[in-house]
Amino acid sequence: MPVVQVHLKAGRTTEQKRRLVEKITDSLVEIAGANRERVHVIIDEVPADSWGRAGKLLSDD
Incomplete structure (x- = not known):
């Protein structure tokens, strides 16, 4: 059961x-031979004020 977190x-x-x-899902089926019905994709959306890069919050840009 492939699980992909984005x-x-x-x-x-x-x-x-x-x-x-x-x-x-299509890529996992085509490239890895996964069963489409068993593929799970989890999208984790993070607010800009909860994500930092290069010492700054993304919301500071």
Whole structure:
């Protein structure tokens, strides 16, 4: 049972997330021979004020 976790800064539309899940699933089926019904994709959206890079919060940019 493949499980893929994707961490993204919050702000994508439901349609973008839907397409992302579809393409990740398709890739696992095509490349790794995974059973489509067993693929799990978890999208973890993180607010910009809870994500830091280069010593600053993303919300500070």
